[in-house]
Amino acid sequence: MFDQQREAVLRVEDLSIIYRTKRGDVKATSRVSFDLRPGEALALIGESGSGKTTISLALIRKLPKNAVVTSGNITYRRDDSVQDLLKLSNRQLRAFRWKDCAMVFQGAQNAFNPVLKIRRQFEDTAQSHGWTDKTAIRERALNLLELVRLDPERVYDSYPHELSGGMKQRTLLALGVLLNPQIVILDEPTTALDILTQRAIIDVLNDMQRQLHFSIIFISHDLSLAAEMADTVATVYAGEIVEIGPVNDIFYRSLHPYTYGLLTSVPTLEHMQDHLQSIPGSPPNLIDPPAGCKFHPRCAFATDACHKDSPPLALDIGTHPAACWHKDRLLESRKEPV
Amino acid sequence: MPQPILELKQVYRSFKRGREVIPVLQDINFSVNKLEFLCLVGESGCGKTTTGKIICDLLPPSSGAIEFEGVDIAALRGADYKRFRRSVQIIHQDPYASLNPTHTVYDMLSYPLLTHGLGNGRRGVRQRVQELMDLVDLTPVEDFIDKYPHQLSGGQRQRVSIARALTTEPSLIVADESVSMVDVSIRIGLLQMMMDLRDRLGVTIVFITHDLALAKYFAWEGRIGVMYLGRLVELGRTQEIIRNPQHPYTKVLLSAIPEPDPEKTRSKEHIQLRSEDIPRLTELPPGCSFHPRCPWYVEGVCDDVVPQLVSLAGADSESEVACIPLERGQELVLHDA
Incomplete structure (x- = not known):
């Protein structure tokens, strides 16, 4: 469990990002704010096109060329030094990536260079960050490979094609934390993996986090993964965080109709659900998003207020912040928790 | 005794790659009753999609027989075969790949009608297309009928796929991961629509998925067949399989699945495999294919x-189960991981 009281390693404030395209500006991320504390696992949950990947790319400054940050700042803290990530020079950025913050992309099994042994890929990474002692690198790498439950000696001297998809994924996690970053960003870490491989990855991530104490931001559309791994869950809809709070509050006491809608649209093994239903409609076009609350065209609680004004992400009713004008009506409407 | 609409008898299928022979399906036996909810589940490479294709005769079996309404489909000729092809349809997984990007919704829904001579003149065809679009809630029809796939969302495309499968008034539809590629928030709506179509049109649906929770929801009143490396390892009533799985693989699978409920999922007991490596189909272990990973393995x-x-x-x-120790009534002893 992470420490609520400690100062955030990462603070995102009022971050807005647009993509300039021929058809107009895509408002991919709007006024996003959150804190990430040491050892915390934060899940960004949302559907495809909700802007969750854009947020994470901004954190490592890897946005595509047509992206423009129109507002906000991202503060990163290591020990007593504080940096504004949006103002780092290229040299500072190269040091920041991997050493301070590592990202494992979706479908990352293909991230390895197929003609180099795993060992070379660990060494190259370490050396480009100024670490040259090969014995020490090897020792650290073997420890990490063991931590991800692989046969360290064998994997270290293998070529990528000699490893299965699940093994590659775990090797990549080990490589990701080689330089002991404070933050690890995982984009859909279990998507496209088989159930039993997914289970192994989840268990390994939990082990790693317990031993290495890094903070995790993971991006997923999979609510079960968030339920299993996250301390804090943020629901992302149409580029905005519409609800954020401790995992139990989000799952048992959700305050936003979208989060609640997601929860009631997923079948589970445990419960018998006769009340499952989809959210009507589909996510909005972000070139020309609806006025007011962006969820209002799909929302059963929408009123005139929702058409006109966008609700703030506020902590007024309930246990945690949510952006909705009608939290009281949502709470009233649900007789029992999901 | 309900009458089976479909029966697979000792179906084998292998593919050749160079000199290698890859056994993708081995000894598959099961039947599907009329209007039954049957779901085939398994991980990638277990042969579930190949089974689906074989049912539709998109792929012949290497050996074995497929009987549709009591007749071996390999013996069907001419008009009888054409009637079979009309009666059995498939909905593919990927609505981005399965729709021709240069055809409008109208084109895609009218071609099968014209091919099979089902429309009654141009006006009749158009009317039938509109009916089909109504059935799958692509309404108002005028807004969609002349659209190309790229102008539709994933969910809408999959509705077109479903409508296309319904054009020939089939009695059996194979739905292969048909909701896996659409967003979570609309997945269940599509599934409910398919279940509803079964009631309204009397279509039997064989649903293929890797998602056991989805299988449970779809086939709660029906049966689930669990596949592993080309074989059926457990087949039985859904409620029984979910509550009281018998085969070790089914047990491990159910224990591994995370649930969208923080307290439940964190207190769930996970059965550890002996090995996480999935054997290659070309190097299947002797005996039971699951034995190198099975936590209850008997040497x-x-x-x-x-x-x-x-x-x-x-x-x-x-449930029917493929496990020798269970068959012999031996008590399973869990190995330490």
């Missing part, structure tokens, strides 16, 4: 005899 038995799908005598489950 000298599981690595020796290939288990058949059988009902267990004296077990508290009616």
Whole structure:
């Protein structure tokens, strides 16, 4: 469990990002704010096109060329030094990536260079960050490979094609934390993996986090993964965080109709659900998003207020912040928790 | 006794790659009753999609027989075969790949009608297309009928796929991962629509998925067949399989699935596999294919005899299971991971 009281390693404030395209500006991320504390696992949950990947790319400054940050700042803290990530020079950025913050992309099994042994890929990474002692690198790498439950000696001297998809994924996690970053960003870490491989990855991530104490931001559309791994869950809809709070509050006491809608649209093994239903409609076009609350065209609680004004992400009713004008009506409407 | 609409008898299928022979399906036996909810589940490479294609005769079996309404489909010729092809349709997984990007919704829904001579003149065809679009809630029809796939969302495309499968008034539809590629928030709506179509049109649906929770929801009143590396390892009533799984693979699978409920999922007990490596289909282990990973493996038995799908005598489950120790009534002993 992470420490609520400690100062955030990462603070995102009022971050807005647009993509300039021929058809107009895509408002991919709007006024996003959150804190990430040491050892915390934060899940960004949302559907495809909700802007969750854009947020994470901004954190490592890897946005595509047509992206423009129109507002906000991202503060990163290591020990007593504080940096504004949006103002780092290229040299500072190269040091920041991997050493301070590592990202494992979706479908990352293909991230390895197929003609180099795993060992070379660990060494190259370490050396480009100024670490040259090969014995020490090897020792650290073997420890990490063991931590991800692989046969360290064998994997270290293998070529990528000699490893299965699940093994590659775990090797990549080990490589990701080689330089002991404070933050690890995982984009859909279990998507496209088989159930039993997914289970192994989840268990390994939990082990790693317990031993290495890094903070995790993971991006997923999979609510079960968030339920299993996250301390804090943020629901992302149409580029905005519409609800954020401790995992139990989000799952048992959700305050936003979208989060609640997601929860009631997923079948589970445990419960018998006769009340499952989809959210009507589909996510909005972000070139020309609806006025007011962006969820209002799909929302059963929408009123005139929702058409006109966008609700703030506020902590007024309930246990945690949510952006909705009608939290009281949502709470009233649900007789029992999901 | 309900009449089976479809029966697979000792179906094998292998593919050749160079000199290698890859056994993708081995000894598949099951039947589907009229209007039954049957779901095939398994991980990638278990042969579930190949089974689906074989049912539709998009792929012939290497050996074995497929009987549709009591007749071996390999013996069908001419008009009889054409009638079979009309009666059995498939909905593919990927609505981005399965729709021709240069055809409008109208084109895609009218071609099968014209091919099979089902429309009654141009006006009749158009009317039928509109009916089909109504059925799958692509309404108002005028807004969609002249659209190309790229102008539709994923969910809308999949509705077109479903409508296309319905054009020939089939009695059996194979739905292969048909909701896996659409967003979570609309997945269940599509599934409910398919279940509703079954009631309204009398179509039997064989649903293929890797998602056991989805299978449970779809086939709660029906049956689930669990596949592993080309074989059926457990087949039985859904409620029984979910509550009281028998085969070790089914048990491990159910224990591994995370749930969208923080307290439940964190207190769930996970059964550890002996090994996480999935054997290649070209190098299948002797005996039961699951034995190198099975936490209840019995040496000298599981690595020796290939288990058949059988009902267990004296077990508290009616499911058919392919596991020698269970078949012999042995008590399973968990190995330490």
